[in-house]
Amino acid sequence: MPGLWLSDSDYMDLDRIIPADMLGEVAVRSAASWLGILPDPDPVLRQRGDDATVLEALTADDKVFSSIQGRKIKTLNKSNYRFEPGHEEDQDATPEAVALARAITKDLERVNLRNLFSEILDAPYFGYTPVEIIWRLDGGVYRIDRVEGKPRKWFIFDAKNRLCFRGEDMAEGRPVHPFKFVLPQHFPTYENPYGLRILSRCLWPVAFKQGGVEFLMRFAEKFGQPWVVGEARPGALLPERQEMLSALASMVRDAVAVVSGGSKVTVHEMAGRAGSLHTGIVELFNSAIAQVIQGQTLTQDVGDRGTQALGTVHHQVLEDFAACDEALLCTAMTDLAWVYGQVNAPGVLTPVFAFVEPEDLREKASLGKDLFGLGARFTAKYFEGYGLSPDEFTVATDTAAAVPEEAIGEDDQGQAFAEGEEGGRRQYTPAQQAVENLVAGALPLAEAAAADMAKSIMDLVRKAETADDLLLLLSESLGDLDASEFEAVLDAAMTAAQLVGVGSARDEAGQAAGGGDG
Structure with a gap:
């Protein structure tokens, strides 16, 4: 086995030296563009010839807005969260890790976290959200002064998938410092670091829906109002007919008209359901929008197919989407904690951001009831877990479970009924x-x-x-x-x-x- 002695005690096995080819990257893109900018590969935007700025306008649609709000609020309404000190598995956190978690928690006390969470949760709809960290130096320690989401149109990605800032003048971008930005991304890939944009999948449904609404309004203007039909008297000349037409046109606004004797005026209303075609178009694309954003439709619009069973299934789908958003948010905040740790305490394990679900006391009580039925008996300490103080309850001492006894004779029936239960054993x-x-x-x-x-x-x-x-x-x-x-x-x-x-x-x-x- 060939090798090399580096010192009296260190020996290096040459067969185990990693080849140089393993240290590099093989599958790389040749060139993005002459400026080194990676073009946005979103298939929907490229097909339409648009850029990502058109996605902002989609939020003006009522269905898009309500669907986004309905999904984001599921996560924003969770108010119990904290930074847990980093630690190895099966080990307690070190004092340095505890101090680091407390420091970042204190720095974020003056930051509007609810607004920050909302900006981070925009990443699924627009692909990513650049979040800038504004630092201040306090006694040789870097403190977080502000954390703000910045406009996506100011940023691009280069051929190395690095976030680059180019500002409002749309100049050539330059890579940002890794300790200045946190970048929440929605399912990014090597080919598409811009992330998977949900709103780009709503472009066509919104466009077709707007066309349906336009035709629906035209139809309502033409056929939604009653038609006033006038029959001129026999032998009426053209000037008299035109005068009658003007009177009927005024009648549509004022509901009053004067016509010549012998003339007839009738009002006809549009019958049938010809306008339902355009209404169906709007409803179809509203459902498509809700399906893209929330994965289901029944939590917003029951329609004519809703049942309790389907509603429960659709609600669970929305819960799954909200859980995915929660994971995205926790990852972004943990990345923020990692940057904070690298700046102030490089050798300390990173705090982990997590939501803390409040304990379900009803579920805990149901479990306790089942355990009691299996024979478990609880002490006063157990009931303190429900938030009860010792002076609010007493623990009763119960007897053994009743066990049927052999049948007793007829002569002893009176004694059996009089004694009832004896020693915890029932007599029959x-x-x-x-x-x-x-x-x-x-x-x-x-x-x-x-x-x-x-x-x-x-x-x-x-x-x-x-x-x-x-x-x-x-x-x-x-x-x-x-x-x-x-x-x-x-x-x-x-x-x-x-x-x-x-x-x-x-x-x-x-x-x-x-x-x-x-």
């Missing part, structure tokens, strides 16, 4: 014990019969492609399910219980009669 009369035994024997048979019905229903669930399909299949097939075995078990159990009850009643009546004779 022979008749009641017979019912208990009947239930214990019938349950396995009932479960087996119900399992066949459940299997048939699960087959329908697997066959259905949508929630509506499932409802239709259930309505068609529930009447055909074979429930004969389940019904037989139920009938047998009901009959046996009735016979036990009748027999018990007769025994009690006989005992009462015997006691009376004695």
Whole structure:
């Protein structure tokens, strides 16, 4: 094995030296342009011959605006967040890491974080958001003075996918300092560092929708108002007809007209649904816009196809989109913390930004109830986790779970009912014990019969492609399910219980009669 001794104790294996080819980059673009600028590769913008500035105008559309707001607010309404000190897995954070997290938290106290979050959350719609960090020097330490989103039109990317600033004069861009900007990007790639723009996918739907609205307004102007039709008297000359036309035109505005004797005036209203075509165009592209931005439509517009099941599914889709936005925001804020750490404490682990979800006490109580049913018993410390102080509650001591006892004799029935429960064990009369035994024997048979019905229903669930399909299949097939075995078990159990009850009643009546004779 060839090698080289670097010192008395250091030996370098020449076979393990990394070839020079592995240290470089092979797949690179040849040249972006003569200025080194990477052209925007967005396919929709290139097809239309537009640049990204047209996307700003799309937010004037009511459906685009409401869809964006509905998605962003899901994340903006979360007010519990913090910087967690960086630490290795299974290790506590170092004092330096804790101090760094506290320092950046303090610096951001005077920053409007809600507005900053909103600017960062614009990245999915426009591809990226340049966020500049304005520093100030305080006693040899760099402090964050402001954090602001800057206009995207002032920035471009070069052939190395670096963010470049070119300002309002659109001059050749120069790369920005990595500690001056944080760059949230929506699904960037090597080929397209500008990010995946959601709004560019709304360009055509908005354009076609505006055309539909224009035609709809023209249709409403022409055919939405009643038509006033006048019939001139027989033999009326052209001047008289023109005078009647002027009177009818005035009638449209003033609802008053004077015509010659023998003339007739009628009002006709447009019948049918000819205008629904243009309304349908607007609704179609409104749905397309909501589908692009939020991935669903029913949280904004029910339409004629909405059901509770579909509404639940669409709401979950919106929750998934909001979770993606939350991850984007957390990544951007963690990048900000990384820059802050590199400037002030290069050797300290970066604080991590995260949202802190408030504890669901209702869900916790439900879990506690289930654990109690399984036999767990809690101390006062457990209830303090619900925000209760020790003087607000007491922990009751419960007895052991009740366990049925063997049937007791008829002579001991009075004593059994008088004593009730003894030592945590319930006592039954022979008749009641017979019912208990009947239930214990019938349950396995009932479960087996119900399992066949459940299997048939699960087959329908697997066959259905949508929630509506499932409802239709259930309505068609529930009447055909074979429930004969389940019904037989139920009938047998009901009959046996009735016979036990009748027999018990007769025994009690006989005992009462015997006691009376004695």
